[in-house]
Amino acid sequence: MRVGIDGPVTVGIDIGATKILIGSVTRQGEIVHQTRYGIDLSTESLLKSSIYHSIADYIHEHRKENLSGNIGVGVFGHVDFEQGDWLGTMRLPGMEMIRFREDLKLRYGMNVALDNDVHTAALAELHLGKGREYRHFLYVNVGTGVAAGIISDGRLIRGASNYAGEVGHIFVGRDMEQCMCGSSWCLESAASGGGMINRVIRWISEYPNSRLLPLVKSGEITTADIFKAARQGDSLATKIHKEFIWSLGIGLVNLVNILNPEAIIMGGGVMRDGWLLKELSSFIYQNTTGVSRRGLKEITVTELGPQVAGLLGAACLAWDYEKTG
Numbered sequence: 001m002r003v004g005i006d007g008p009v010t011v012g013i014d015i016g017a018t019k020i021l022i023g024s025v026t027r028q029g030e031i032v033h034q035t036r037y038g039i040d041l042s043t044e045s046l047l048k049s050s051i052y053h054s055i056a057d058y059i060h061e062h063r064k065e066n067l068s069g070n071i072g073v074g075v076f077g078h079v080d081f082e083q084g085d086w087l088g089t090m091r092l093p094g095m096e097m098i099r100f101r102e103d104l105k106l107r108y109g110m111n112v113a114l115d116n117d118v119h120t121a122a123l124a125e126l127h128l129g130k131g132r133e134y135r136h137f138l139y140v141n142v143g144t145g146v147a148a149g150i151i152s153d154g155r156l157i158r159g160a161s162n163y164a165g166e167v168g169h170i171f172v173g174r175d176m177e178q179c180m181c182g183s184s185w186c187l188e189s190a191a192s193g194g195g196m197i198n199r200v201i202r203w204i205s206e207y208p209n210s211r212l213l214p215l216v217k218s219g220e221i222t223t224a225d226i227f228k229a230a231r232q233g234d235s236l237a238t239k240i241h242k243e244f245i246w247s248l249g250i251g252l253v254n255l256v257n258i259l260n261p262e263a264i265i266m267g268g269g270v271m272r273d274g275w276l277l278k279e280l281s282s283f284i285y286q287n288t289t290g291v292s293r294r295g296l297k298e299i300t301v302t303e304l305g306p307q308v309a310g311l312l313g314a315a316c317l318a319w320d321y322e323k324t325g
């Protein structure tokens with residue numbers, strides 16, 4: 001443990017689709033240590049063993065430090081918050097639940113709080129990010145998919161099944177591409193990184209002169225390429241870009257009118273572009289009702305580093321859980 005760290009540190013675990021990040025976090029939000037591990041999604045048992053081996057390695061390595069006895073875990077997919085079980089993910093249909101709280105209590109005698117990664121990212125904003133300035137805000141993550149954490153009166157809204165904030169599945173238009181949830185009406189088909197790339201691949205044959213064609217052929221297309229091509233006037237990219245703003249804008253206008261937040265804080269890879277934020281903000285301010293609009297003080301991008309926001313959020317989850325049980 002480093003000299004100058006006052007009090008115990010909390011272990012945060014961020015389980016993403018491409019990596020597992022485990023770290024020790026102080027109450028001030030400083031990451032004292034962090035270790036990145038691989039995750040194996042190829043089968044359910046390899047997934048489980050890659051996660052549990054990573055945790056065992058980290059705890060073994062840091063067991064002599066002043067650990068708080070609480071672990072916060074953020075995962076993608078659906079979580080039973082009350083029980084501390086990971087119920088599954090659309091990426092692994094039919095996956096058997098993983099009983100994090102029960103298993104980790106048994107192995108290490110530690111208390112475990114578990115939630116989905118967008119809820120933990122919203123808690124990171126609330127305790128350590130721009131959300132400290134507000135009591136009512138939306139944290140909206142636009143990455144491979146789209147999801148939100150809703151903070152109302154200083155608390156995260158979880159809903160009846162801990163599924164509140166699934167903004168990606170707001171219906172915005174019929175007969176779009178089929179979403180992972182099975183519907184063809186979802187915002188995520190037009191307004192997520194994964195959805196936009198699928199659209200390019202699906203529509204490219206109708207746009208043989210598109211700048212995106214060589215990128216599709218090489219299989220290396222990114223959302224940054226799509227927006228760059230849109231700025232250069234490419235017709236296919238412009239169509240995808242317009243529908244991105246329109247779909248995400250509709251979803252957020254509806255949420256602002258329903259929830260009356262003071263701020264929208266955007267996270268995820270796609271929204272780091274200031275140009276997009278400006279366009280999205282104008283759409284939202286133009287289309288929300290007057291009272292909601294006046295209450296909405298800021299639409300901005302998170303200041304928390306994308307690599308560590310999940311880890312910080314997992315630690316914040318453990319602190320909240322410690323307080324409320």
Ligand SMILES: [Zn+2]
Binds near residue numbers: 168181186
């Ligand atoms: Zn959907």
